[in-house]
Amino acid sequence: MAASILTVDRLSRHFGTGDSRVDAVKQASFEIQAGEIVALVGPSGSGKSTLLSIAGALLRPSEGVVKLGGRDISSLKGTSRTRMRLESIGFIFQGSNLVSFLTALEQLQFMGKMLGLSATETDVRAKQLLEELGMEKRMRHYPEQMSGGERQRVAIARALMNEPELVLADEPTASLDSQRGRQVVELLADEVHRREVAGIIVTHDERLIDVCDRVLRISDGEVREE
Amino acid sequence: MFLALREFKHAKLRYALVSAIIVLVASLVFILSALANGLATGQSEAIDAIDADGFVVATGSEYLLDRSRLPAETLDQVREANGVEEAQPLLASANNVRIGDQDGVLGVSILGVDPGSFLDPGNGLEENPDGAVIDQSMANEGVGVGDVLRFEPSGVEIEVVGIVDGHEYRLIPTLFVSLDTYVQIVPDAKDTYSAIAVRGDYASLADSVEGVMVGSRDDLVTGLPGYQEQAGTLLMIQGFLVVIAAGIIAAFFFIITLQKMSELGVMKALGATTFTLATALVIQSVILSVIGILVGIVVSWLLQSVLEGTVPYRVQSSQMILYGTILLVVAVAGTLLSLFRIARVDPLDAINRAN
Ligand SMILES: Nc1ncnc2c1ncn2[C@@H]1O[C@H](COP(=O)(O)OP(=O)(O)OP(=O)(O)O)[C@@H](O)[C@H]1O
Ligand SMILES: [Mg+2]
Numbered sequence: 001m002a003a004s005i006l007t008v009d010r011l012s013r014h015f016g017t018g019d020s021r022v023d024a025v026k027q028a029s030f031e032i033q034a035g036e037i038v039a040l041v042g043p044s045g046s047g048k049s050t051l052l053s054i055a056g057a058l059l060r061p062s063e064g065v066v067k068l069g070g071r072d073i074s075s076l077k078g079t080s081r082t083r084m085r086l087e088s089i090g091f092i093f094q095g096s097n098l099v100s101f102l103t104a105l106e107q108l109q110f111m112g113k114m115l116g117l118s119a120t121e122t123d124v125r126a127k128q129l130l131e132e133l134g135m136e137k138r139m140r141h142y143p144e145q146m147s148g149g150e151r152q153r154v155a156i157a158r159a160l161m162n163e164p165e166l167v168l169a170d171e172p173t174a175s176l177d178s179q180r181g182r183q184v185v186e187l188l189a190d191e192v193h194r195r196e197v198a199g200i201i202v203t204h205d206e207r208l209i210d211v212c213d214r215v216l217r218i219s220d221g222e223v224r225e226e
Numbered sequence: 227m228f229l230a231l232r233e234f235k236h237a238k239l240r241y242a243l244v245s246a247i248i249v250l251v252a253s254l255v256f257i258l259s260a261l262a263n264g265l266a267t268g269q270s271e272a273i274d275a276i277d278a279d280g281f282v283v284a285t286g287s288e289y290l291l292d293r294s295r296l297p298a299e300t301l302d303q304v305r306e307a308n309g310v311e312e313a314q315p316l317l318a319s320a321n322n323v324r325i326g327d328q329d330g331v332l333g334v335s336i337l338g339v340d341p342g343s344f345l346d347p348g349n350g351l352e353e354n355p356d357g358a359v360i361d362q363s364m365a366n367e368g369v370g371v372g373d374v375l376r377f378e379p380s381g382v383e384i385e386v387v388g389i390v391d392g393h394e395y396r397l398i399p400t401l402f403v404s405l406d407t408y409v410q411i412v413p414d415a416k417d418t419y420s421a422i423a424v425r426g427d428y429a430s431l432a433d434s435v436e437g438v439m440v441g442s443r444d445d446l447v448t449g450l451p452g453y454q455e456q457a458g459t460l461l462m463i464q465g466f467l468v469v470i471a472a473g474i475i476a477a478f479f480f481i482i483t484l485q486k487m488s489e490l491g492v493m494k495a496l497g498a499t500t501f502t503l504a505t506a507l508v509i510q511s512v513i514l515s516v517i518g519i520l521v522g523i524v525v526s527w528l529l530q531s532v533l534e535g536t537v538p539y540r541v542q543s544s545q546m547i548l549y550g551t552i553l554l555v556v557a558v559a560g561t562l563l564s565l566f567r568i569a570r571v572d573p574l575d576a577i578n579r580a581n
Contacts, residue, residue: 049577049578052577053574053577056495058495058573058574058576058577059574079499082494082497082498082499082573083497085495085496085497085573086496086497086498087497091495091496091576093492093495093576093577097492098492099489099492099493100236100489101232101233101235101236101237102232102236106232109228110228110229110493111496111497113228114496114497114498114502142236158496162497170577
């Protein structure tokens with residue numbers, strides 16, 4: 001059996017107190033293995049983004065434990081949390097995702113800079129990734145010169161620059177038509193399989209589920225394996 | 227550096243424009259400081275050039291040489307006083323002069339000194355004590371060696387025997403004559419002095435000599451009519467300009483930062499620290515300001531040769547460095563507001579904002 005990269009154990013998160021208390025995630029437990037991509041689906045407001053933020057060390061849980069590669073990330077604070085995101089996690093967000101004043105190649109080079117990679121190492125990785133995602137002809141283009149699908153492909157490449165253990169995508173296809181959306185998810189799934197990382201894709205689109213290895217359904221903050 | 231420069235590259239026009247504004251403001255600051263400096267020097271150069279420890283003037287004159295009249299015996303008393311190494315008398319007033327057979331008269335500052343003494347500006351007065359040595363400020367009016375100056379109303383005629391630089395007094399053409407010549411031109415001044423320049427201990431002279439007050443070179447300079455008011459006004463304008471520069475830079479970077487909030491959120495989510503993002507901003511403001519300041523320095527310096535001899539304008543490198551540094555500090559301080567904003571960006575926005 002493959003090693004579990006992400007372990008979520010009885011994780012809860014609520015916002016507010018008293019009457020305004022919202023239980024966004026309730027006692028969620030699941031694991032994701034290396035090379036496995038999981039779809040996280042559920043209605044609006046069900047807690048998908050909250051769960052993803054906690055798994056991505058952007059938000060701390062109210063209760064429970066999240067382990068990434070064996071390390072507990074739920075209790076990390078400040079710069080060590082930032083460091084964890086930089087070194088071990090890849091993010092793909094919806095919409096306004098790329099830095100507007102950086103070209104495709106520069107988006108990836110920026111990650112290399114922050115990671116402290118050498119210039120040659122950065123360029124080798126960046127060009128290889130952009131090629132894998134079919135963006136080698138768009139390397140010098142700014143986000144405003146790319147289509148929505150191209151932007152998301154660059155975002156995938158950028159998310160893989162740090163050779164992460166975990167890749168998280170929150171509705172990466174939201175602004176794309178279904179055909180292009182599917183292409184993007186397929187590309188992401190391919191990379192997850194090839195690079196043996198763990199991946200979570202949050203999506204509304206049931207038609208994309210078959211691209212993923214497993215499905216987690218969430219409703220009212222309760223996660224259920226399908 | 228990476229982020230800072232890429233952003234410049236992507237939004238050249240926007241940054242060029244703000245840099246141009248900084249150039250204008252910086253140029254104005256430098257030009258004003260050169261003007262202030264030119265005015266101040268034009269007022270007091272002749273006094274600044276005197277190598278004395280202090281001055282004795284008449285009580286009640288408030289260091290205004292025109293108003294100060296010391297009787298001749300005061301000089302002897304000062305010379306005999308304890309601690310005084312050397313004392314030299316000085317006469318000064320404003321006068322009208324007609325050059326050659328030209329029409330019209332020229333208002334001039336006339337200074338009487340003992341030829342060969344430490345008050346003598348040199349360049350001919352010692353060799354020709356009956357002549358006049360003119361300052362460059364008078365030479366700029368077209369007067370040269372050999373010209374004859376006719377003083378009004380006394381009618382005394384004196385020949386120009388030399389030219390010195392850096393001895394202007396009270397912003398008008400200035401000339402030096404011997405004490406004897408001075409008394410011919412201004413008969414009223416007979417047996418009196420305007421001031422006595424003292425080398426050695428001058429402070430105690432206020433007590434030991436009757437009817438005098440003592441002061442440093444600065445007292446004499448700031449005592450010049452209008453000197454402080456003029457310096458104060460120009461300094462105030464410069465101060466406002468520095469504040470305006472800070473305001474422009476602060477507003478510019480604040481707006482740009484606000485426009486970038488979602489990108490800043492994404493970068494933080496990706497692992498960028500506040501420090502990384504703040505550094506980029508500070509680097510940008512330093513680069514824009516340094517460019518603005520350097521161009522401003524060049525502009526104000528080029529203006530020196532354009533204005534030569536027309537307007538009292540004098541570029542002084544120590545002042546340039548001072549105002550340049552102030553502008554730079556102020557520019558960086560202007561980004562503070564934006565830095566707070568950057569610090570408050572929550573990486574979680576990268577996810578939430580999209581929803
Ligand atoms: N910062 C917050 N403060 C208060 N309530 C919040 C906060 N973030 C999320 N919530 C609430 O938690 C619940 C889950 O939100 P979440 O964003 O995780 O839903 P989601 O499944 O991503 O929805 P969508 O599909 O619309 O993006 C919602 O009821 C939301 O209002
Ligand atoms: Mg969401």
